[in-house]
Amino acid sequence: MKRHLSTESTSESARSLKKLCENLIQKHTPSPTSSIDPLIVEIDSYLKLDIVCDDVLEFWRVSGEKFCNLKRLTQIVLAIPATSTPSEQVFSTTGLILNAKRTMLAPENVGKIQVIHDNYDIFKKI
Structure with a gap:
């Protein structure tokens, strides 16, 4: 099946494409609001x-x-700290907590040990 392209068919395609483009622009252009935010x-x-x-x-x-x-x-x-020092300290302490002999600790227990480590001075006074 041969297809013959003429200038009329290409200009018609261009017109329909232009109309589609205009419709999309109009559809996605925000409408002016009555009150200014x-x-x-x-x-x-x-x-x-x-x-x-x-x-x-x-x-x-x-x-x-x-x-x-x-x-x-x-x-x-x-208010966001510019350095990653606090998070680095947490990872370092967690690395000390989870060693070869403590690989089976539950995550909540690791968290509790981390809290005790970070607040040792407070717990020592109790």
């Missing part, structure tokens, strides 16, 4: 700032009331 306004105003700040904590102390939602998010992010 205050969080979006806050983010836009923050992104429009042109500042150089050496002390991030001081910036958020000063600008906290203007960007109250972003300030809360910043407090969460800045």
